[in-house]
Amino acid sequence: MPLQRGTISRACADNCSMLREAKLGTMICPKCFAEIPDTSAFCMECGSRIREDTTDPLYAEGSDREVYPELARANLLRMQGKYEEAIEVCRRIMGRFPSNETVHALLGDIYADQGKLEDAIQWYELLVELAPTNVHYTAKLHNLRTMHAAQVAPPPPMPDSEAKPAKPKTLAYALFGVLALILIGASFVAGARMSALRQAAAEPIKPAQGASAPPAVSDAPRIPPPSAAEPPAVPPAPAPPVGFAGMSGAEADLAAKLSQRLNGAPVWCAFDPAANRWQARVRIQSGVLNRARVLQEAIALARAFYELYPNSPSISVGVIAPGPAGGDALIFSAELPPQAAAVDPATLNDEQAQAFLQQIQGWWNPTVNLQG
Numbered sequence: 001m002p003l004q005r006g007t008i009s010r011a012c013a014d015n016c017s018m019l020r021e022a023k024l025g026t027m028i029c030p031k032c033f034a035e036i037p038d039t040s041a042f043c044m045e046c047g048s049r050i051r052e053d054t055t056d057p058l059y060a061e062g063s064d065r066e067v068y069p070e071l072a073r074a075n076l077l078r079m080q081g082k083y084e085e086a087i088e089v090c091r092r093i094m095g096r097f098p099s100n101e102t103v104h105a106l107l108g109d110i111y112a113d114q115g116k117l118e119d120a121i122q123w124y125e126l127l128v129e130l131a132p133t134n135v136h137y138t139a140k141l142h143n144l145r146t147m148h149a150a151q152v153a154p155p156p157p158m159p160d161s162e163a164k165p166a167k168p169k170t171l172a173y174a175l176f177g178v179l180a181l182i183l184i185g186a187s188f189v190a191g192a193r194m195s196a197l198r199q200a201a202a203e204p205i206k207p208a209q210g211a212s213a214p215p216a217v218s219d220a221p222r223i224p225p226p227s228a229a230e231p232p233a234v235p236p237a238p239a240p241p242v243g244f245a246g247m248s249g250a251e252a253d254l255a256a257k258l259s260q261r262l263n264g265a266p267v268w269c270a271f272d273p274a275a276n277r278w279q280a281r282v283r284i285q286s287g288v289l290n291r292a293r294v295l296q297e298a299i300a301l302a303r304a305f306y307e308l309y310p311n312s313p314s315i316s317v318g319v320i321a322p323g324p325a326g327g328d329a330l331i332f333s334a335e336l337p338p339q340a341a342a343v344d345p346a347t348l349n350d351e352q353a354q355a356f357l358q359q360i361q362g363w364w365n366p367t368v369n370l371q372g
Contacts, residue, residue, distance in 0.1 A: 025037065025038060025134060025135040025136055026038055026135075026136050035136075036136075037101075037131075037134055037136045037137070067093050067096075067097060067100060067102075067103070070089055070092070070093050071093065071102060071103070071106065073089055074086045074089040074090050074093075074106060075106060077089065078106070078109070078110050078113065081369040082369075083110055083113070083114055086106075086110050087107065087110055090103050090106055090107050090110070099130060101127060101130055101131055101134075101137075104123050104124070104126055104127040104130065105123075105124070105127055105137065105140075107123045108120045108121075108123035108124045108127065108140070108144075111123065112144060117144055117147055117148040117151065118148065120144050121141065121144050121145060121148060124137060124140055124141040124144060125141060127141075128141055247268065247269060247270065250271070251269045251270055251271060252269075254269045254278070254280075254308075255267045255268055255269040255280070257304075257308060258280060258282075258301065258304045258305060258308075261304035261307065262282060262300060262301065262304055265282050265283065265284075265285065265297075266282065266283040266285075267280060267281065267282050267283075267301070268280070268281045269281075272316075277313075277314060277315070277316060277335075278305070278312070278315050278316070279315070279316040279317075279318070280301055280305060280315060280316070280317055280318070281301075281317070281318040281319070281320055281330075282297055282298075282300075282301045282317075282318075282319060282320070283319075283320040283321065283328065284297055284319065284320070284321040284331075289321055289331075289368075289370060290370050291353065291364075291370050292348065292349070292350055292353045294319045294321075294331050294332045294370070295332070295345075295348065295353050295356065295357070296345040296346075296348050297319050297345075298317045298318075298319050298332055298334065298336065299336070299340055299343050299345040299348065299356075300345045301317045301319075302315055302317050302336040302340045302341060303340065303341045303343070303345070305317075306338050306340070306341035307341070310338065310341075312338070313337075313338075314335050314336065314337050314338075315335070315336060316333070316334075316335045316336075317333070317334060317335075317336055318330055318332065318333040319331045319332040319333075321368075323368065329365060329367070329368060330365060331364070331365050331368055331370075332362060332363065332364055332365070333362070333363045334360050334361065334362035334363065335360070335361070336360065337360075340360075343356060
């Protein structure tokens, strides 16, 4: 049913009243009700055109007509957490319209969402230079600087009233330390005495002079040495085992062999004596980070391990990648059987990846946003 002229007029009047109710320097989008700068020709949230202003230099040069679809796509990628793709779209827009205020604001918001406040401050500083009279941009820049100062500020010094009660605790800790040293010394002496007694009990009794000692007979069956052609059932366990931070000789040797088969990718190895199982982790250096890529790296690591030790029952693999907050983060972890060596990671597609994940029990890091 077509709308009457009076209904359209009332809708326009309502939209105009909404725009007038916004505070100084801003206005309200009549479609998504977002608060936006009054200098914008379209909404930064939903991309709707706000006014037909041919005096705006950005609109006059055609940026509004050409940039609107790309801005809407960049903002959608931002809300989905695909920050790198959103930044790439914004950079393409700036290549054509380097003075577009909305692109500067969107880039600042993208970096702020990631916690990269220094980069967000730089983009809003450029934005304030482009529009020095816009109070919305100035207020946002002030908020970003305040948040950044709170992050880098050192902790406040402890007042004297709180520092004084710590003296009795320090004395108590010192007494506990002395007692611990005494207990350690007593344990060491007792252990040395027990070791001497065991060594004396283990020494064989020498036969009398002139008597011949009977030949020692071992009840244990003799195990023939393994054939050189047969691969070992499992790699030799290092002694003592250590973690990923400092690998032992056997762990470092296995990590070097696996890294060589993975074209030099960083690999860490550790042996778990409680479970009698090897653990290996590989780091993704660069490229697109999605579920299929992570699974390919995990299968390639397991496949390289089983090429060396095909008789091993299983291996615990993990995939590491740069985290969103800086540093490395564990993305995926799973225990893969020898059947994983039959899968070719180079030809693994999304359907095969989903089918493979249903056959194993894998763990995904919930704090890392993967693209697929």
